[in-house]
Amino acid sequence: xxxxxxxxxxxxxxxxxxxxxxxxxxxxxxxxxxxxxxxxxxxxxxxxxxxxxxxxxxxxxxxxxxxxxxxxxxxxxxxxxxxxxxxxxxxxxxxxxxxxxxxxxxxxxxxxxxxxxxxxxxxxxxxxxxxxxxxxxxxxxxxxxxxxxxxxxxxxxxxxxxxxxxxxxxxxxxxxxxxxxxxxxxxxxxxxxxxxxxxxxxxxxxxxxxxxxxxxxxxxxxxxxxxxxxxxxxxxxxxxxxxxxxxxxxxxxxxxxxxxxxxxxxxxxxxxxxxxxxxxxxx
Amino acid sequence: xxxxxxxxxxxxxxxxxxxxxxxxxxxxxxxxxxxxxxxxxxxxxxxxxxxxxxxxxxxxxxxxxxxxxxxxxxxxxxxxxxxxxxxxxxxxxxxxxxxxxxxxxxxxxxxxxxxxxxxxxxxxxxxxxxxxxxxxxxxxxxxxxxxxxxxxxxxxxxxxxxxxxxxxxxxxxxxxxxxxxxxxxxxxxxxxxxxxxxxxxxxxxxxxxxxxxxxxxxxxxxxxxxxxxxxxxxxxxxxxxxxxxxxxxxxxxxxxxxxxxxxxxxxxxxxxxxxxxxxxxxxxxx
Numbered sequence: 001x002x003x004x005x006x007x008x009x010x011x012x013x014x015x016x017x018x019x020x021x022x023x024x025x026x027x028x029x030x031x032x033x034x035x036x037x038x039x040x041x042x043x044x045x046x047x048x049x050x051x052x053x054x055x056x057x058x059x060x061x062x063x064x065x066x067x068x069x070x071x072x073x074x075x076x077x078x079x080x081x082x083x084x085x086x087x088x089x090x091x092x093x094x095x096x097x098x099x100x101x102x103x104x105x106x107x108x109x110x111x112x113x114x115x116x117x118x119x120x121x122x123x124x125x126x127x128x129x130x131x132x133x134x135x136x137x138x139x140x141x142x143x144x145x146x147x148x149x150x151x152x153x154x155x156x157x158x159x160x161x162x163x164x165x166x167x168x169x170x171x172x173x174x175x176x177x178x179x180x181x182x183x184x185x186x187x188x189x190x191x192x193x194x195x196x197x198x199x200x201x202x203x204x205x206x207x208x209x210x211x212x213x214x215x216x217x218x219x220x221x222x223x224x225x226x227x228x229x230x231x232x233x234x235x236x237x238x239x240x241x242x243x244x245x246x247x248x249x250x251x252x253x254x255x256x257x258x259x260x261x262x263x264x265x266x267x268x269x270x271x272x273x274x275x276x277x278x279x280x281x282x283x
Numbered sequence: 284x285x286x287x288x289x290x291x292x293x294x295x296x297x298x299x300x301x302x303x304x305x306x307x308x309x310x311x312x313x314x315x316x317x318x319x320x321x322x323x324x325x326x327x328x329x330x331x332x333x334x335x336x337x338x339x340x341x342x343x344x345x346x347x348x349x350x351x352x353x354x355x356x357x358x359x360x361x362x363x364x365x366x367x368x369x370x371x372x373x374x375x376x377x378x379x380x381x382x383x384x385x386x387x388x389x390x391x392x393x394x395x396x397x398x399x400x401x402x403x404x405x406x407x408x409x410x411x412x413x414x415x416x417x418x419x420x421x422x423x424x425x426x427x428x429x430x431x432x433x434x435x436x437x438x439x440x441x442x443x444x445x446x447x448x449x450x451x452x453x454x455x456x457x458x459x460x461x462x463x464x465x466x467x468x469x470x471x472x473x474x475x476x477x478x479x480x481x482x483x484x485x486x487x488x489x490x491x492x493x494x495x496x497x498x499x500x501x502x503x504x505x506x507x508x509x510x511x512x513x514x515x516x517x518x519x520x521x522x523x524x525x526x527x528x529x530x531x532x533x534x535x536x537x538x539x540x541x542x543x544x545x546x547x548x549x550x551x552x553x554x555x556x557x558x559x560x561x562x563x564x565x566x567x568x569x
Contacts, residue, residue: 010395012407014377018364018431023478068440069352070387085439087385110392115435116342116358158385163339
């Protein structure tokens with residue numbers, strides 16, 4: 001059944017089937033064979049304690065624009081283990097004739113993982129996850145981009161993830177990089193979009209909330225909230241929630257994310273100002 | 284030096300950037316008449332190489348290689364599979380180059396295009412025929428289990444000659460790769476790996492490619508850029524390995540405008556030998 005399911009004549013192909021390695025702990029006897037991900041619950045730290053970070057800390061962000069010279073606008077973002085590049089092309093001609101008559105331009109966002117970006121290899125097949133995240137990033141950017149300024153044309157935003165650590169945090173990082181890249185490309189916007197996310201661990205009503213969760217923290221969480229907003233206008237672009245959370249909790253978490261977004265906005269503004277200064281100095 | 288972009292006879296001033304887009308051929312010709320290229324390089328000069336290794340922690344080995352502005356990231360991930368019948372003692376190496384839409388406006392999202400397909404195939408040939416790694420080394424238990432090295436390359440900025448940059452990224456990533464110490468457990472009938480002990484992958488040969496382009500049958504341009512590439516008649520890649528073995532790959536006619544093709548290849552081989560030393564210096568520095 002599995003025959004040729006991974007076969008693609010456009011690529012160099014490996015074996016029909018392969019699996020990530022299984023590990024055992026060297027101290028213990030071989031009986032302790034276990035999957036890489038499944039740690040015994042006793043080895044875990046207390047579930048409500050965050051390891052190495054304060055509950056409301058956001059991992060430091062490195063952002064730089066213009067690192068892809070062949071694109072009109074680009075940005076590279078690094079946040080702890082997360083690394084992604086973003087390029088903006090356009091406004092350029094659209095392929096489909098339908099959108100040609102539109103008064104507004106088309107914004108398309110495509111997010112893609114490199115095959116080595118996650119602990120388990122992502123085979124380069126069409127992945128539903130990539131499309132889901134692309135739409136989320138698009139939802140955040142759409143309210144900011146003045147699509148009426150490029151009628152009948154399209155702006156393409158491509159995000160390529162070199163390493164990801166936490167899905168919600170990745171979306172927020174991608175949104176920040178993409179809005180910086182859009183600004184770098186000179187696409188008219190109402191403001192920069194930045195995002196922040198939070199999760200809640202432990203029992204309902206008691207557990208702490210952690211901002212900017214990494215992969216492991218997101219897996220342990222009971223539920224989470226992500227907010228993307230335009231701090232310059234004081235508006236929210238998009239909000240999403242998952243898991244089991246009370247209405248009050250969602251409210252609290254969204255508020256905390258929003259105030260954190262103001263700080264992130266300063267980071268993005270500083271980066272863009274510096275790149276604008278560099279550009280002026282050059283010409 | 285006279286400004287090669289200044290138009291001589293015509294009285295209308297044309298912006299050099301626009302000129303390069305409308306008449307790329309004439310634009311390049313004017314530069315070459317003054318023995319320079321639009322980037323400021325001379326025809327036989329290569330772009331500087333930069334290599335960084337080990338920055339992607341989700342991979343078993345990784346590297347970023349830059350050739351001027353062309354940037355390629357390579358990540359190696361190891362998985363386990365049962366060897367094929369007839370090749371019980373061999374593992375797999377699976378190199379694939381992706382030229383995603385991020386890296387340039389002419390690349391579209393979707394399955395690999397022609398260039399990516401051809402270069403992936405050539406990377407595989409290089410690995411096997413120049414014995415960069417030995418597939419026998421990847422065997423854990425003959426007929427039972429062997430490593431599969433998925434060598435994925437992503438170009439994040441395309442400015443010509445992505446093949447040379449890819450080979451550098453691939454070799455640097457392989458030299459950065461460590462595999463968990465693994466053994467076959469007969470009772471459990473599967474491979475168990477040590478969480479703590481890792482063994483470096485043996486890289487046995489360092490074939491270094493150098494690519495040249497022939498423009499207008501008379502100019503030999505080393506390490507062509509994205510602007511120059513579409514204007515070239517012929518592209519020559521010369522790969523020199525540790526043993527001094529040479530592989531020449533030609534795309535396009537060998538003889539253009541009365542120039543002796545063999546003489547051109549001879550020049551390329553000489554330049555490739557010198558370039559290899561330079562590149563090895565950078566590789567060893569990482």
